Each structure stands twice: as structure tokens, then as C-alpha cells.
Amino acid sequence: MKNHLRGNLLLLVFTVGxxxxxxxxxxxxxxxxxxxxxSSGGLVTDKDGARGALLIAQPxxxxxxxxxxxxAASFNATASGGSNWGGNNPKLRxxxxxxxxxxxxxxxxxxxxxxPQQDLETWFAAVPDRAATWAADASVGPANWAKTDLAxxxxxxxxxxxxxxxxxxxxxxxxxxxxxxxxxxDAKPEDLVGPFFASFARVHPGQWPGVVEFEQPDKxxxxxxxxxxxxxxxxxxxxxxxxxxxxxxxxxxxxxPVVADMVTASGSGLDPHITLRNALSVYQLDRVARxxxxxxxxxxxxxxxxxxxxxxxxxxxxxIGEPLVNVLELNIGLNKLYPILPTP
Amino acid sequence: xxxxxxxIVSTAVLLSVPVGRYLAWLMDGTYKPPALFRWFERRxxxxxxxxxxxxxxxxxxxxxxFGFGYLVLALQxxxxxxxxxxxxxxxxxxxxPTTIFNTVTSFLTNTxxxxxxxxxxxxxxxxxxxxxxxxxxxxxxxxxxxxxxIRGLRGDAHMGNFYxxxxxxxxxxxxxxxxxxxxxxxxxGMPMTxxxxxxxxxxxxxSMGANDDGSAKPxxxxxxxxxxxxxxxxxxxxxxxxxxxxSAHPFxxxxxxxxxxxCVSILNFPFSxxxxxxxxLKQPRHAAVIYTVMMSMFVAMIVWxxxxxxxxxxxxxxxxxxxxxxxxxxxxxVIPALGGLPVDQDGLGNLEGKELRFGPSAGATFSAVxxxxxxxxxxxxxxxxxxxxxxxxxVGMQLNCVFGGKxxxxxxxxxxxxxGVFLAGLMVGRTPEYLGKKVEAREMKLAMLALLIxxxxxxxxxxxxxxxxxxxxxTNNPGAHGFSEIxxxxxxxxxxxxxxxxxxxxxxxxxxxxxNLSIPAPYAAHWDIxxxxxxxxxxxxxxxxxxxxxxxxxxxxxxxFTSGTLRTDxxxxxxxxxxxxxxxxxxxxxxxxxxxxVADHLGPTPFGx
Numbered sequence: 033m034k035n036h037l038r039g040n041l042l043l044l045v046f047t048v049g050x051x052x053x054x055x056x057x058x059x060x061x062x063x064x065x066x067x068x069x070x071s072s073g074g075l076v077t078d079k080d081g082a083r084g085a086l087l088i089a090q091p092x093x094x095x096x097x098x099x100x101x102x103x104a105a106s107f108n109a110t111a112s113g114g115s116n117w118g119g120n121n122p123k124l125r126x127x128x129x130x131x132x133x134x135x136x137x138x139x140x141x142x143x144x145x146x147x148p149q150q151d152l153e154t155w156f157a158a159v160p161d162r163a164a165t166w167a168a169d170a171s172v173g174p175a176n177w178a179k180t181d182l183a184x185x186x187x188x189x190x191x192x193x194x195x196x197x198x199x200x201x202x203x204x205x206x207x208x209x210x211x212x213x214x215x216x217x218d219a220k221p222e223d224l225v226g227p228f229f230a231s232f233a234r235v236h237p238g239q240w241p242g243v244v245e246f247e248q249p250d251k252x253x254x255x256x257x258x259x260x261x262x263x264x265x266x267x268x269x270x271x272x273x274x275x276x277x278x279x280x281x282x283x284x285x286x287x288x289p290v291v292a293d294m295v296t297a298s299g300s301g302l303d304p305h306i307t308l309r310n311a312l313s314v315y316q317l318d319r320v321a322r323x324x325x326x327x328x329x330x331x332x333x334x335x336x337x338x339x340x341x342x343x344x345x346x347x348x349x350x351x352i353g354e355p356l357v358n359v360l361e362l363n364i365g366l367n368k369l370y371p372i373l374p375t376p
Numbered sequence: 377x378x379x380x381x382x383x384i385v386s387t388a389v390l391l392s393v394p395v396g397r398y399l400a401w402l403m404d405g406t407y408k409p410p411a412l413f414r415w416f417e418r419r420x421x422x423x424x425x426x427x428x429x430x431x432x433x434x435x436x437x438x439x440x441x442f443g444f445g446y447l448v449l450a451l452q453x454x455x456x457x458x459x460x461x462x463x464x465x466x467x468x469x470x471x472x473p474t475t476i477f478n479t480v481t482s483f484l485t486n487t488x489x490x491x492x493x494x495x496x497x498x499x500x501x502x503x504x505x506x507x508x509x510x511x512x513x514x515x516x517x518x519x520x521x522x523x524x525x526i527r528g529l530r531g532d533a534h535m536g537n538f539y540x541x542x543x544x545x546x547x548x549x550x551x552x553x554x555x556x557x558x559x560x561x562x563x564x565g566m567p568m569t570x571x572x573x574x575x576x577x578x579x580x581x582x583s584m585g586a587n588d589d590g591s592a593k594p595x596x597x598x599x600x601x602x603x604x605x606x607x608x609x610x611x612x613x614x615x616x617x618x619x620x621x622x623s624a625h626p627f628x629x630x631x632x633x634x635x636x637x638x639c640v641s642i643l644n645f646p647f648s649x650x651x652x653x654x655x656x657l658k659q660p661r662h663a664a665v666i667y668t669v670m671m672s673m674f675v676a677m678i679v680w681x682x683x684x685x686x687x688x689x690x691x692x693x694x695x696x697x698x699x700x701x702x703x704x705x706x707x708x709x710v711i712p713a714l715g716g717l718p719v720d721q722d723g724l725g726n727l728e729g730k731e732l733r734f735g736p737s738a739g740a741t742f743s744a745v746x747x748x749x750x751x752x753x754x755x756x757x758x759x760x761x762x763x764x765x766x767x768x769x770x771v772g773m774q775l776n777c778v779f780g781g782k783x784x785x786x787x788x789x790x791x792x793x794x795x796g797v798f799l800a801g802l803m804v805g806r807t808p809e810y811l812g813k814k815v816e817a818r819e820m821k822l823a824m825l826a827l828l829i830x831x832x833x834x835x836x837x838x839x840x841x842x843x844x845x846x847x848x849x850x851t852n853n854p855g856a857h858g859f860s861e862i863x864x865x866x867x868x869x870x871x872x873x874x875x876x877x878x879x880x881x882x883x884x885x886x887x888x889x890x891x892n893l894s895i896p897a898p899y900a901a902h903w904d905i906x907x908x909x910x911x912x913x914x915x916x917x918x919x920x921x922x923x924x925x926x927x928x929x930x931x932x933x934x935x936x937f938t939s940g941t942l943r944t945d946x947x948x949x950x951x952x953x954x955x956x957x958x959x960x961x962x963x964x965x966x967x968x969x970x971x972x973x974v975a976d977h978l979g980p981t982p983f984g985x
Contacts (some may be wrong), residue, residue: 035422039539040440051512052505056604063568072570073599082576087626091583109597110463112621114729114757116879118857119691122982276715289720296727299624299756307731315647352735
């Protein structure tokens with residue numbers, strides 16, 4: 033037994049000394065000495081300090097910039113992770129459809145001569161209670177709509193609007209109370225979203241409760257919900273239904289496809305790259321060029337495309353896959369080449 | 377698409393021969409170290425051990441590992457190197473006790489199932505002392521077991537000395553390989569620093585949002601001594617990530633070359649151990665047969681995953697026909713057809729949960745690599761693999777002998793081997809023999825114990841959790857995919873793998889609920905304890921039983937080799953072995969797979985709209 037004790041204790045001391053002190057110290061020394069920048073995270077700095085890490089995706093949302101892949105981690109580089117949604121998860125399809133709806137365009141020279149969004153709105157208005165059908169059938173979108181901007185216990189404009197509507201139209205709550213007689217709590221907006229849209233469609237057929245900006249008496253701007261005919265939320269929420277309606281098949285066939293990496297979330301939520309195809313597509317390059325120089329669009333577009341190509345590389349020294357671009361590096365280069373126009 | 381897996385597997389095969397020879401030379405029993413190390417060895421060597429003494433030493437050392445690990449994690453808030461950053465202004469607190477129990481068992485059993493998130497819940501001290509130390513030692517434990525079993529099989533008078541074996545594996549094998557790999561990883565851009573998280577002001581102003589006072593929020597970027605942990609994480613087939621996203625995180629896997637390096641590091645020792653087995657037993661042809669059998673299953677796993685994931689689009693985005701739901705007593709419900717979304721997935725395959733920089737097929741390949749050898753590291757989110765592709769990691773863990781974990785996989789294969797020999801013996805009506813020793817009732821009982829504990833530990837708790845709220849409320853995906861998540865978690869725990877269908881809600885977080893950034897999962901403690909116990913039994917039963925088996929074979933007289941002896945170095949025997957593994961595997965796990973990934977594939981997709 034004494035032997036075992038000695039063996040265990042010495043083994044503990046020796047291995048902790050070597051594995052947890054000596055070995056990391058050597059690695060720290062080597063890292064510091066040989067690769068000082070990389071070993072501290074590969075940060076990019078300019079006169080204002082650190083502006084990012086080339087390996088870590090940074091969020092870009094405005095039209096002047098190339099956009100990275102969607103991030104299931106909200107680009108939080110202290111909480112990496114993917115969506116972990118399987119192919120059978122309606123949330124995955126809903127997320128992609130929501131992203132595509134307001135964005136898609138027709139292929140050059142094809143389509144109806146209008147935007148897909150205009151076509152979608154016409155389709156939406158053609159049947160008075162599309163919103164009601166959607167709210168009754170879809171499992172993900174309507175509840176998300178009701179919970180938009182939900183922070184701790186406070187609902188956003190849309191959730192509050194449902195509650196307000198329910199007060200004015202008691203039928204909305206009645207249905208829920210009848211279906212859930214044993215619940216003591218009041219109904220939450222997401223519980224009422226089905227009856228709400230049914231009631232809303234009866235009062236405002238073919239319309240949608242959109243979030244609209246308005247001017248208050250004291251000249252400041254605020255937002256409220258109003259019945260509207262045209263709204264990005266219609267494009268986002270009804271894209272999948274519009275697309276799946278056989279009546280629209282001809283139009284749908286003319287849609288310009290989006291490269292998959294633009295709508296799929298990466299494993300870490302911090303994937304710093306997009307494919308070259310994605311960057312050069314009408315969904316990125318055209319948008320960026322139009323914003324950087326509306327006057328000289330064609331030339332600037334060509335210039336930016338050249339910049340994108342010069343920054344692209346193919347993984348494993350060119351052996352596998354297709355060319356990629358680092359979004360942060362590209363956007364920094366873009367700012368140098370075509371500085372953002374001052375807002376008028 | 378096929379170049380990447382080919383490069384990875386062929387490099388690992390080429391490396392396995394010299395490395396296997398080095399290992400055999402080291403573990404053969406005649407090795408004399410340089411003078412500096414002899415001083416340490418004299419102090420550690422407690423003398424030759426029988427199988428029982430060897431097993432006792434092993435268990436004692438694992439108790440030390442448990443105690444030491446629990447102490448380090450429980451005292452985390454008080455220990456040094458507790459980095460402070462924007463997310464955790466006063467450093468990391470103590471994890472909940474059940475999570476500590478789960479984490480400690482997980483790391484000492486070489487599983488590295490993580491019910492916490494590295495960058496959120498561990499201080500640099502815990503990473504460097506708890507995680508790193510366990511990665512070195514727990515990997516070496518499995519290594520020692522196979523060495524001891526080989527000594528028993530060849531009839532040595534004793535099984536060696538556990539403490540000496542463990543020291544040799546850690547210091548003469550893992551440390552030098554880790555230093556070499558680590559330098560390459562740092563050169564590729566992996567952080568190796570003790571500085572706390574970096575705060576950067578984003579290029580597009582306020583793209584991370586704004587604070588209450590209107591100032592732009594910075595992006596906070598977690599970093600740390602990543603490059604010290606990563607080499608042994610793979611060489612030791614540990615798989616516990618420094619960051620939550622594991623090897624999908626750009627800091628844990630900066631580019632396509634590091635991805636290849638990490639895959640080869642994972643495969644290196646499990647491949648080499650088969651070579652070592654052949655050399656130590658002086659049965660190279662027998663080892664070659666085993667190697668081929670394992671390799672054929674491994675290649676099949678990779679091909680299956682790549683065919684179903686890289687060569688197929690994500691089904692969530694494609695067109696699906698309509699159908700009618702019929703429930704007795706209710707009106708039929710017609711679910712209309714869905715059109716395909718305008719998404720171009722050509723050449724990219726299913727990209728949800730994948731990183732671009734490793735190239736296509738890297739995620740599918742890695743999923744096969746990491747589960748065949750029970751590493752548990754991931755470079756894509758397995759939960760988002762296409763349903764059929766998800767069979768590859770599940771099968772890898774359920775068979776648990778396609779090379780398998782460091783040492784332990786080879787031990788599992790020995791158990792299948794004994795079973796195969798026994799079956800073949802029954803068919804020809806002779807007492808089965810293996811390596812010139814008679815395989816009798818006692819050996820078969822031990823082999824069956826080691827073999828059957830694994831499916832029991834997977835299927836029983838999967839059934840229990842799937843039937844109760846413990847499992848039902850934890851799943852992140854609907855329908856059959858949710859069942860797959862539960863099945864995966866217990867397969868991973870029992871195989872000591874450690875990867876997961878990570879959507880499963882099993883994280884409790886800190887003991888002090890105020891410190892948690894996300895709400896703890898309702899049944900996290902249940903998951904912690906259940907998987908903790910599964911890991912312990914799944915580790916030690918398949919280690920001790922084969923040790924006893926080898927000890928029992930060692931004592932037997934060698935029977936003469938005659939024309940009637942079943943030869944174990946022929947193609948025929950390879951087929952018998954492969955057939956045994958596949959038959960037993962299919963009988964045990966096909967029903968569960970049919971309920972999980974197969975049902976998931978058959979739809980409906982999406983499941984409920």
C-alpha cells in the first residue's frame with residue numbers, strides 16, 4: 033500500500049510539473065518569441081486601436097459593406113456556437129426564408145419586370161385572410177413575430193399591439209381562454225397570435241400590421257403599428273408561402289439563387305469567410321458598389337470586384353474547394369479604396 | 377471532395393508504421409531511458425505487477441485524478457489566472473456541483489463530454505491545470521491498458537508497472553509530439569497567450585449594438601493558451617474544446633492545413649497502436665488483418681458521411697411534396713407541398729453548422745474521424761448534419777472498435793476478436809484458441825461483460841430519458857431528430873467520445889445563478905449525473921474485464937499449433953472478424969438507428985411547420 037501511495041503521489045507531482053507548468057511555459061515562450069501577433073489573437077489595429085481579429089467574423093449589417101455569414105452566436109466571440117438545427121427543424125427553413133424574402137431579385141432580364149417583393153405584395157393582397165391562414169398554420173414565424181424585441185419580460189411594439197387589439201376585440205382572448213380553461217396566467221401575445229390575425233384580417237382584409245415611423249407633435253420620430261399594404265415583414269414572413277404556391281411557379285423559376293453560405297449559419301458563429309461566388313453575386317457586390325458610388329456604379333463595381341478577387345484564396349493552398357474571401361479584410365480594404373460617402 | 381479524406385487517411389497510415397515501432401520499442405519491457413529520466417523512473421517504479429495489482433494501481437490513480445480535478449474546479453474562483461474581461465468582470469465563479477462531477481468524470485475517462493462552455497465557464501488556470509493534465513494522463517491510461525493486455529496475451533510473467541508505463545507514455549510520447557504539433561499550430565495563427573479577452577471597436581460603427589449611454593459596444597474576443605491544449609486534445613483523442621464551438625472555432629482551427637494536421641493527430645496513435653500490437657506480439661500478419669478490418673469500416677464511415685452530407689443539399693431548403701395527416705376521429709389535414717428555396721448548394725453541400733475554410737467534405741470527414749477513434753472533437757455541428765450522414769458518428773461510437781480510443785478501442789477489438797474466435801470455434805466444433813491459448817467459459821464471460829455493458833449503457837438511459845420530461849424538454853429539434861440527440865448523448869458518454877448533438881439542453885453553468893449569461897437547462901443536473909455514471913461504467917468495465925481476461929489467458933499453457941488450429945492471420949479470419957463486429961453491432965443498434973436518423977430522413981421535412 034505504501035508503494036501505491038508513493039507511486040500515485042510522485043506521479044501526480046511529476047506529471048503536473050511537466051504537463052501543466054513546463055510544457056505550457058515552453059509553448060508560451062515559443063509563441064511570444066516566434067509569432068508575437070498571431071499568438072495573441074492576430075488582432076488588426078489602426079490609429080484608433082484594435083479593429084478586429086482576422087480569424088473572427090465581425091458583424092456587418094449596413095449596405096456599404098460585404099456581409100458575413102449569419103451567426104447563430106450573434107457574433108459574440110465569447111460564446112461561440114452553431115444553431116444546432118437539423119434539416120427537419122422548421123426553424124431552420126423559417127430563418128432562411130425570412131432572410132431571403134426581403135432580399136431576393138429576379139435574374140437579369142427575367143421575371144415580371146417588377147421586383148419579387150412587389151409581386152409578393154400583389155399575391156398577398158389578392159386573398160383577404162392570408163395572414164390569418166399563415167398565423168394558424170405556421171409554427172415558427174407567427175410566434176416569432178409576436179415576440180420580436182422581447183427583452184426580459186417586456187414585449188416589443190408588435191407584442192404590445194396584439195395585447196391592445198385583444199382588449200378592443202375580446203373575442204381574441206375568449207378563444208384562448210376556452211381552449212386553456214385551467215391556465216391561471218393571462219394569455220401572452222404569442223398565445224394569441226392565431227386569433228389575433230384572424231380578427232385583424234376581418235377588420236383590415238388584405239393588410240398587414242406593419243411597424244411605421246411617424247412624427248410626434250414635438251417633432252421627434254417614434255414608431256407604432258398600423259395596417260399597411262407594403263412592408264418588409266410581409267416579404268419575410270410570406271416568402272415561403274408565395275414560393276410554394278403553384279400559381280407563382282413561373283416567377284419563382286426566375287429568381288436569382290443565393291449562394292448557400294449567405295443563408296447558412298456556421299459551426300462557430302464566427303466563420304470569417306464567405307465564398308468568392310457569394311461576394312461577387314448581385315446580392316453583395318452590386319449592393320456595395322451602388323452604395324459606395326451611385327454615380328459611377330459600373331466602374332466602381334469593376335474596381336471592387338478586382339479587389340475581391342485579389343483578396344480571395346482557395347483552401348489547403350488551392351487544393352480543395354472553391355475560392356473564399358475574408359470579410360473583415362475585404363471591408364477594411366474597401367474602406368481604403370472607396371471611402372464611405374458622407375451621409376447627405 | 378475525396379482528396380481531403382484521402383490526404384488525411386494516407387498520411388496517418390504512413391505515420392503509423394514508424395510511430396508504432398517507436399511505441400513498441402518503448403513499451404516492450406527492455407527500454408532504458410537517458411540518465412536524466414532514469415532518476416524519475418527509479419522513484420516511480422514500484423516493481424512488477426500482476427493483472428490485479430495493475431488494475432488496482434490504475435483505479436487508485438483514477439481516484440487521485442478525480443480528487444485533484446474536483447478540487448481544482450471547485451476552487452476555481454480562488455485560484456490564480458482567473459482572467460477578468462467585459463463579460464466576467466470579477467472572473468469565473470464556481471460551476472454547479474453536478475457539472476463539476478460530470479466534467480471531472482468526463483475528463484478522467486478521456487471522454488471530454490462538455491456540459492459547460494470553455495470560454496465562458498473556465499479560468500485559464502482550470503484550462504491549464506485541470507483540462508491539460510487530464511488530457512495527458514487520461515489518454516495515457518488507455519495506452520497503458522493495451523500495453524499490459526498485450527504482455528498478458530504473450531504470456532509474460534507479469535504485466536509491467538502501471539506508474540512507470542504511464543510516466544513513459546506521457547513524457548516520452550505525448551509531450552514531444554505535443555510540442556511539435558503546437559509549434560505548427562501557433563505558426564498557423566492559433567493564440568497562445570495569458571492575456572484576457574481582447575476588446576475591439578468594430579469597423580462598421582456600433583454593429584454589435586449600442587450601450588445604454590449611446591456608445592458603441594465593442595466586440596469582445598475570447599482568447600487564451602489555446603495552442604498548449606489543442607495538440608494533446610487531438611493526440612490523446614480527448615476532444616474537449618477550449619472554446620464552446622470546439623475545433624469549428626477559428627482560434628482552435630485556423631485554416632485547412634491545421635484541419636488536416638488535427639485530423640492526422642487524432643488518427644496517429646490509434647492507428648499506431650495496431651502496429652505496436654503486432655510488433656509486441658511478434659504477429660505482424662495478425663495485426664495487419666485487424667488493421668485492414670478496422671480500415672475497411674473506417675473508409676465506409678467516411679464515404680457514407682461525405683456522400684450524404686457533402687454531396688447532398690440541406691433538406692430544410694429543398695422542395696418537399698405535400699401529404700395528408702390522418703388521425704382517427706378527426707378530419708384529414710392536408711399539408712401543402714413546399715417549393716425549393718432559391719439557394720445554390722452545388723459543390724458546397726449542407727453548409728449549416730459548417731465552416732468554409734476547411735473546404736467541402738471536411739466536416740463530414742472530421743465527423744467520421746472523431747467518432748471512429750472516440751476523440752469527440754468536432755469541426756462542424758453534428759446536430760446539423762444531414763439525417764443520414766448523422767449515422768456515421770453514431771455508428772462510430774456504437775461499434776467503438778473502428779480503431780477506437782487510445783488503447784481502449786484496440787481492447788474493444790480484442791473482445792470482438794475473442795468472440796469471433798469463439799463463434800468460429802463453435803462452427804467447426806473445436807475448443808476455440810487465441811494466440812495458442814484455449815478460450816474457455818471464464819474468458820467468454822469476461823468478454824461478454826465487456827461487450828454488453830456498452831449497448832446497455834447506451835440504450836437503457838436513452839429509453840428512460842426519451843420517455844420522461846428529462847429528455848423531451850431538452851431536445852433542440854423536433855421529431856426523430858430529437859430522439860437522435862438523446863441517443864447521441866448516451867452513445868457519446870458510453871463510448872467515452874465526448875462529442876454531441878450539441879443542441880441538447882444540458883448546461884447548468886455556474887453555481888451562482890446570477891453569474892450565468894444564459895438560463896440553465898431545466899434538467900441539466902439529471903443529464904450531468906446520468907452521463908457521468910455512464911462514462912464511469914463505460915470506461916472502467918471494458919478496461920478491467922479485458923485485463924482480467926488477459927491475466928487469465930496468461931496463466932494458461934500454450935497448446936501446440938496444429939493443422940486444425942484456427943489461423944488468425946488470414947483473409948478468412950478478417951472476414952470472420954468483420955462479420956462478427958457488423959453482426960453484433962447491427963443486432964444491438966439498428967433498431968435505435970431506425971427510430972433516430974432513418975426516421976428523420978424519411979420525414980416529413982420540415983417536421984411540423
